Amino acid sequence: MNNNDILLRLRYALDLKDTEIIEAFQLGGLTVSKEEERAMLTKDPSRQQEANDPFEKNVYMKMINNQVLDTFLNGFITLKRGEPKNKPAEEPQKKSTEIRHINNILLKKVKIALALTSEDMLDILAEAGVYPSKGELGAILRKEGHRNFKPCGDKYARNFLKGLGLRYRNEGK
Template sequence: MVMDNNDILIRLRYALDIKNTDMVKIFNLGGIEASKEEVLKMLIKTKDSYYDEAGNDDPEEEENIKVDNYTLESFLNGLIVFKRGKQETKPGEPERPAITIKNNGSVNNVLLKKLKIALSLTSEDMIEILDDAGVVISKGELGALLRKEGHKNYKACGDRYARNFLKGLALSYRA
């Protein structure tokens, strides 16, 4: 099963045990005005990620808000500010960080990078978190996942690593 951005947001919220009010605050810190109701709609799985056994849609079911790459990255930027505090911008630097998710293939790489920053993790911490979820990865492999897209040693991060990293986070943060 392919993870979409809504799924990433749901798993991240669970893993870090983030309250709804804090979710709204994090979106605002990332530059996106979102109400509590909008955030709750983002935390509904998309229709293609699960199947209703009867095969029909429940008319009572609320419609979800599909989280695009810009919204997800803004949330991750907000999470960094929420966890580490606002960083003073240097003269000549843009106020907001540039969006680094270029396409759907780089979402997981950016997710790992931004979580590493937000949670002040070392590479050893990340390897341990993945190990807790049953995934063995070398420091070199992890380095390739954390590289900038276009670097000669860059490696696209598959859903397996991202899903297991979020699972490992949940095991360590919710234990």
């Protein structure tokens, strides 16, 4: 699962509009046009291989890296929760460079943006058929470098986004 897949699945799960995605990027400090946003969410048919290979990564018109996704997630927090009241002095954030750790960042920042508790996250994962222990979830949510830190695999991230979709898209029905 690449960063474009994460953005696309998050958009579907939370039913985000184009304007909300663009606004989240702007709040995160990155100006994105509507055309760029559409390219991030559109698969490139000329570069797709045969559908027979299920392990082939999806190729999008405009691929995004970890820093761009992290910028979106920061803006998403601000979009959902508003500007922080006691904003600390600007410190340069450590940007993630490895794709396996972007999944940890995704879970942490979506948890913050939607004001979810650990119990809520366990329920969301359970809706998708994954049952981690509270300790496993805590290890995934820890800061990288902590002795109990555990990298979040694509399975947890994919099922978390699936569970979000099941919960938030079915709420209105």
